[in-house]
């Protein structure tokens with residue numbers, strides 16, 4: 001388990017809290033593994049009805065750790081969190097996310113797997129995959145156009161446009177914008193309301209709305225194969241080094 005992911009329970013609601021604020025909750029291999037394990041065990045546990053993902057005040061998740069990407073490009077193990085992505089697809093219970101700050105890369109794309117998303121006015125959603133020499137991941141190349149329509153998915157996933165809380169809500173990715181100080185309690189109220197619904201009914205309804213996971217898993221595998229190639233490309237290596245030297249940051 002990673003100390004950078006805190007796991008707690010309130011009634012039938014499992015809470016996964018990213019806790020690496022010094023790096024804006026960028027995800028390491030250990031964090032991906034902890035998230036995968038937590039989601040899988042919540043899925044298998046009859047006492048859990050709903051899972052909620054929180055970040056920290058002012059930072060939801062800065063995406064994959066770019067130092068890990070750079071290490072992978074130089075021959076290190078590739079960290080792409082596939083076990084976590086698989087756990088997201090296989091999760092058969094409602095998922096809620098609440099973001100009170102930047103949600104970059106997987107910080108945004110995990111929202112496509114959620115059933116409800118709440119953000120504060122200081123949330124900014126961005127997926128600078130192409131600017132990093134990479135491709136969209138976490139099934140977002142399939143779910144993005146489905147949820148947003150092609151034009152808006154392209155704007156987010158290819159152009160890398162940073163979206164404000166308002167834009168994300170207007171695009172249909174976010175349920176509600178809530179003041180920072182009320183964000184977690186609003187998300188927990190929604191989770192509690194969901195947990196009180198007939199469990200099997202909620203599970204079946206969610207599955208119908210989400211559709212067949214097989215095509216999503218297949219797309220994730222395709223994205224992952226491309227990512228593994230792209231992470232070593234000269235375009236990507238230059239972008240990772242520039243980020244870590246602070247010379248080229250996405251303008252959020």
Ligand code: COA
Pocket residue numbers: 022023024026027061062063064065066067102104105106128129132244249250252
């Ligand atoms: N990987 C590794 N380190 C990261 C990181 C990431 N994805 N995101 C942030 N950090 C680190 C920064 O390098 C910095 O470390 P330092 O204090 O040791 O220099 C620290 O977290 C704080 O980040 P900083 O950029 O100073 O904070 P900010 O508030 O100005 O900006 C973000 C926050 C999230 C907008 C910005 O950090 C960012 O754009 N991060 C990269 C996001 C990204 O491209 N992720 C990959 C997507 S596939």
